[in-house]
Amino acid sequence: MDNKKLYVVGIGPGDRSYLTARASEALEGAEVIAGYTVYTELIKKYYPDKEYIVTPMTKERERCVLALEAADGGRITAMVCSGDAGVYGMAGLILELACDYPKVDVEIVPGVTAALSGAALLGAPIGHDFAVISLSDILTPWEKIEKRLRMAAQGDFCIVLYNPSSRRRSGYLKRACDILLEYMSGATVCGYVRSIGREGEESRVLSLSELAETEADMFTTVFIGSMSTALMNDKMVTKRI
Amino acid sequence: MDNKKLYVVGIGPGDRSYLTARASEALEGAEVIAGYTVYTELIKKYYPDKEYIVTPMTKERERCVLALEAADGGRITAMVCSGDAGVYGMAGLILELACDYPKVDVEIVPGVTAALSGAALLGAPIGHDFAVISLSDILTPWEKIEKRLRMAAQGDFCIVLYNPSSRRRSGYLKRACDILLEYMSGATVCGYVRSIGREGEESRVLSLSELAETEADMFTTVFIGSMSTALMNDKMVTKRI
Numbered sequence: 001m002d003n004k005k006l007y008v009v010g011i012g013p014g015d016r017s018y019l020t021a022r023a024s025e026a027l028e029g030a031e032v033i034a035g036y037t038v039y040t041e042l043i044k045k046y047y048p049d050k051e052y053i054v055t056p057m058t059k060e061r062e063r064c065v066l067a068l069e070a071a072d073g074g075r076i077t078a079m080v081c082s083g084d085a086g087v088y089g090m091a092g093l094i095l096e097l098a099c100d101y102p103k104v105d106v107e108i109v110p111g112v113t114a115a116l117s118g119a120a121l122l123g124a125p126i127g128h129d130f131a132v133i134s135l136s137d138i139l140t141p142w143e144k145i146e147k148r149l150r151m152a153a154q155g156d157f158c159i160v161l162y163n164p165s166s167r168r169r170s171g172y173l174k175r176a177c178d179i180l181l182e183y184m185s186g187a188t189v190c191g192y193v194r195s196i197g198r199e200g201e202e203s204r205v206l207s208l209s210e211l212a213e214t215e216a217d218m219f220t221t222v223f224i225g226s227m228s229t230a231l232m233n234d235k236m237v238t239k240r241i
Numbered sequence: 242m243d244n245k246k247l248y249v250v251g252i253g254p255g256d257r258s259y260l261t262a263r264a265s266e267a268l269e270g271a272e273v274i275a276g277y278t279v280y281t282e283l284i285k286k287y288y289p290d291k292e293y294i295v296t297p298m299t300k301e302r303e304r305c306v307l308a309l310e311a312a313d314g315g316r317i318t319a320m321v322c323s324g325d326a327g328v329y330g331m332a333g334l335i336l337e338l339a340c341d342y343p344k345v346d347v348e349i350v351p352g353v354t355a356a357l358s359g360a361a362l363l364g365a366p367i368g369h370d371f372a373v374i375s376l377s378d379i380l381t382p383w384e385k386i387e388k389r390l391r392m393a394a395q396g397d398f399c400i401v402l403y404n405p406s407s408r409r410r411s412g413y414l415k416r417a418c419d420i421l422l423e424y425m426s427g428a429t430v431c432g433y434v435r436s437i438g439r440e441g442e443e444s445r446v447l448s449l450s451e452l453a454e455t456e457a458d459m460f461t462t463v464f465i466g467s468m469s470t471a472l473m474n475d476k477m478v479t480k481r482i
Binding site for chain 2: 010012016017018019020021022024025084085086087088089091092093095096098099108109110111112113116117119120121123124125126127128129130131132133134139140144147148150151152154155156157232233235237238239240
């Protein structure tokens, strides 16, 4: 076994209760923990005695290289990602860059992504087929995002929106809802969750028309029901039809 | 606080290392554990001293009613689901039936669904927007499944297929691939994972044309890449484009 080890760890929404046993084990065994500031802050209180490599959100490539360098230098390293390691996480970039570090053994440790942790708070909105779409157009052209929204609506998928908004993209959730409203009823059962498992956690069930008039932020995950989604005791439930 | 408690717990693919801390806590605290035979068998070795309510796969409604009755009778109960509690799991049916048991407090405990645990073994296939589709037509008309496959292909989503095959539906994976091949290149990077985290775990990366000629079973999860999916060091990686 190679002992140059890099774990890419999905830590779930933040609270320790969402960590898997394997994720805890990887973090406990790591000498170095790398990540974006917000996520390392969530982890630091549980694992204070580690060396931390922290970079801001835009410096993803640099962060991955630093983590690979640390692992290649012989220190057991863990790169933390919020939610799952692979869903809009660092796993792909690490695997791409790892081609230059053939001695580093990369292990992806999956975690509870916001589509799952958010769904559990709202009820069972993704009990049947669903599509996950990020509204961030930093790397993806808006035309591609719009096409996916149209296809997901026509396929009657439940839709989970990641990164529905940010300061720079304040009108994006409304734009997305307006596209969906071309195909779907304004009464479609929707929901959103904010700051899952963290201070200020908030969830709300509402109609698609109401959602179009709602302000979201980058810690919000949005759920749009399919034709089989109904409200039951104030919970959002998609039947397996 | 009401003490009539029913947890619906996603246990991940089966091995204890995938359990979240909250899921372990719920199972440890439960007096009664309900579930489908295959999943309760996975759990029993860790929690042997519980009362088990076990029903076969087709008896889902009965299983949920028995779990709700146990909870309503004052025994702390956990309904276990493989993967996540909500993704093709029992959360929806429990919430629906729970309307008749107003004193039972239902808590959904999310878990690592096969889209995430399988992705981690293959690399990072769902690093960007993706769609999850079940090929089981027990409850869903095939026309609806086919429509979703067509929409997901046209939207250039990464696609995760659950229940790709069974004894009764032996040709379904090929049928699905043939539909996707109307829109996608035969060289599209695909992968599958079988018996994740269990004895006989197996994963393979292959092309869409090869996938169309592959036999799957009900413990297989299939991943179909988007136009941004590539092979890197034999790993399936979808770039965030």
